[in-house]
Amino acid sequence: MTTAIDFAQLANVIGDAIVISDAAGDITFWNPAATRMFGYTEGEAMGRTLDLIIPERLRGRHWEGYHKTMASGETRYGNDVLRVPAVDKAGRSLSIAFTVALLHSPEGALTGIVAVIRDETARFQEERGLRKRLAELEAQAQQS
Template sequence: MTQPYHRTPDDAGAEALGTCPSAGREDFSMDIFEPHLEEITDDAVIVTDAAGVIRYLNQSAESMFQYSREQAIGASLDIIIPERLRERHWDGFHRAVAHGTSRHSGRLLAVPALRADGSQISVEFTVALLSNASGEVGAVRATLRDVTAQWQAQKEERASAGALKS
């Protein structure tokens, strides 16, 4: 039977984070992994402050959007949002931050996004509002995946199907 692993053996408030066959070993602690969890995923992760300024992005986000951390951190999310969608995005973003909830939480969304070179890609993403103990939203975390190839294949299939009907 596996044991739950905890942040550290001496952390009285540790939460069970899952199970692992090596749990309970004194040389194994989640502390060594936690700082790197966002970096070891193929999904892009972007965290903004409550104003929509990028405060963190992982290597996958750098690769997907072609911005280095130096370029992206401190910039507005506008760098990846197509201009025609910005007003709608910011209305929803500010409403979610103000109310501490988003109608999109837990839902997979699909939207176009921009790369540093101005090219457009299709992304699917989820958002999570990060709140303090009093419920005030201080940050927003998005997990994104590039689905451009799948979207393009579906578009071509629809075009082929339409041509066959004609």
């Protein structure tokens, strides 16, 4: 017996942020984990563009890729985990990892993109610290 999945319940309890944007890049879905991660309530995020969480210096590149995906109906990131900087409501930098999937209408038209996002800021900072410490130890070893 197959049990129907209640998407709303799933999206509300899952620990990862789920953000859906339409073909223009406007946010059409924002779950509670997105609120915890980025600081914006659902009401603050809905209808706004993804610029809400994209650092200003990366927006041009993001939108170039987004519009290309909407025009072609293809993304090379469907199975790959993307790791990029993001920004929260307070202006804090975050390191996020996410996957994307394209959404289509019943007729097959591309209608938007869903991103499932995880905050990896702590892991990224830990790795950066370890790389720095390794470089220091290698430099000391070469001096010996």
